[in-house]
Amino acid sequence: MTRLTHLLLPTEREPPADAEALSHKLMVRAGLVRQVGAGLWTWLPAGWRVHRRIEQIIREEIDAIGGQEMLMPVLQPADAWRRTGRYEVDELFKLSDRKHADMVLAMTHEECVTTHVAQLVRSYRDLPLILYHFQVKERDEPRPRAGIMRTREFVMKDSYSFDRDRDGLDVSYERHVIAYGKIFERSGLEWYSVEADVGMMGGFGAHEYMAPCGAGENDVALAPGYAANVEVASAQAQPVDVAEPLVSPERVHTPGATTIDQVSRLLGVPAGGLLKAFPVVTDGRGLVLVLVRGDHHVNEIKLALALGEAFRHADDEDLRSIGPAGFVGPVGADVSVLLDDGVADGGYVVGANEPDHHLRGVQPGRDFAFQRADVRTVQAGDTVGGHPITIEPAIEVGNIFKLGTRYSEALGATYLDESGTEQLVWMASYGLGPARIAAAAVEQFADEHGIAWPKALAPWDVEVVALGKAGSDELAASERLYDELRDAGYDVLLDDRDAGPGAKFADAELLGCPLRLTVGKRSLAAGAAEAQIRRGRQDVDGGVSLDGAADAVRQLWPSVR
């Protein structure tokens, strides 16, 4: 169905009133998707073509590293989820069937695939194994947002590797790194992979694949040769002028000054000359005073990693042994102190542990003992390898994760090695979201006229715009052009509607097929179709000759971006 007169392509002049993200507005306006409910979307025919093209790229590359495609159900018994501990996850949809058996809607498929492997894999000869599928994921998101970017139901390609040991896992992981690189290169997206937080799930290695775009939910720190999620990024702090330490700390009156800003202004000291106290409590250590430079922020993910255990913010009760909130400091306090790596030598202003007072000229080491750790959030302008970093929003389009044996232990996935000894299977999981790839492509390449798809993702390669109404020479010539290009292997959309040229051009630019061929009186007289490359709206000199059009397009195609 590639004639516009027969295609359900409901384009809109206006974006939906509640749309904020560019991809949300454009994908709805271009007739690719329609909303059903919060975080629930229908892919209309043109949008689904894009989705399927992305799937196909992924399929080819995962097949190329030995992945075996299969299909697992979304609706699953709760049992395996109880065994892995994920039944408690809030985002998991839970329901019961007519026999009152507990069921879940899968948010990923580790439980299911591992259960199969536990039953089907017996010997080291059965490993390694890469299994994957494209299947719907269900997540009871607290807040779906940005159109297709964060939804409650979406298709994911998830693959799972099963290996004999950790070395084998590394090989499977590396294969996916290569496959993912090819997938994103082929997609035409701007992308990078970043070090990622391994999260509450444990594991021992993870990468996220990020596509920079305005509607992105993540912040990514970038420098030449460096890319990391701000959640885990490390960088050299920009230096700040700090006073020399005083001979001994001097107590200063700072009435009501409980914030960095207030103290800084009151004492005429730059924020970076203060030490911000961030008191936390852990099971293992009790109260810990985390200190970062006044112009820095504590990164709670890095802090948890540095502590090696979970923590909570200290409350007034916890602070009773030291100072009141707002005037907490390390000097004379009987607590362990974690000093951020970004704090250089110097004389700092710190809380005095008494109301309305601070200490100045405090020298870490001399005036209080500490342990060092990297626990701050990096900032634009910090450096990595001497290069300043920038921080960009990006959307996570894929992730790969070394799981280890967490699931195989919980679900009994073992095999017998050469010596007949039972061993746990080593696992990793690898996700990719075609919908997010599509949305990121829209965001990255749209202009004021609409979408400009990368060639590999476009719903059609070529849109032929026929000017002139039914029975006209132009339409007849368009039909011939359309047939010839289709025979030559191109996906072609023919705008054969009885509409004015303005409406047709506007819709074509909104939909964003890479190449537009226009057949009107003018060009017909010259024996050619006008050609415009969507990206940049570049006209092609001389257009495409109608005599031998397929060859002409074939020649032109490499220069289409």
Added chain:
RNA sequence: CGGGAUGUAGCUCAGCUUGGUAGAGCACCGCGUUUGGGACGCGGGGGUCGUCGGUUCGAAUCCGGCCAUCCCGACCA
């Protein structure tokens, strides 16, 4: 889960302050004229005004509950 906003035709919105039985533009249907950047004329179809309740002779409009959607934050195995 906290904070904010919005719900009127397929879409974008007006009407609500000051209660009197619903409108515009676009889209859609018919006829005609148009056809190189979102055409024009004439005629037409389409809305329990999110929902439930209250006040009132009378509610899209005032009041209350609920629901839905969006945005910010928290959250995002």
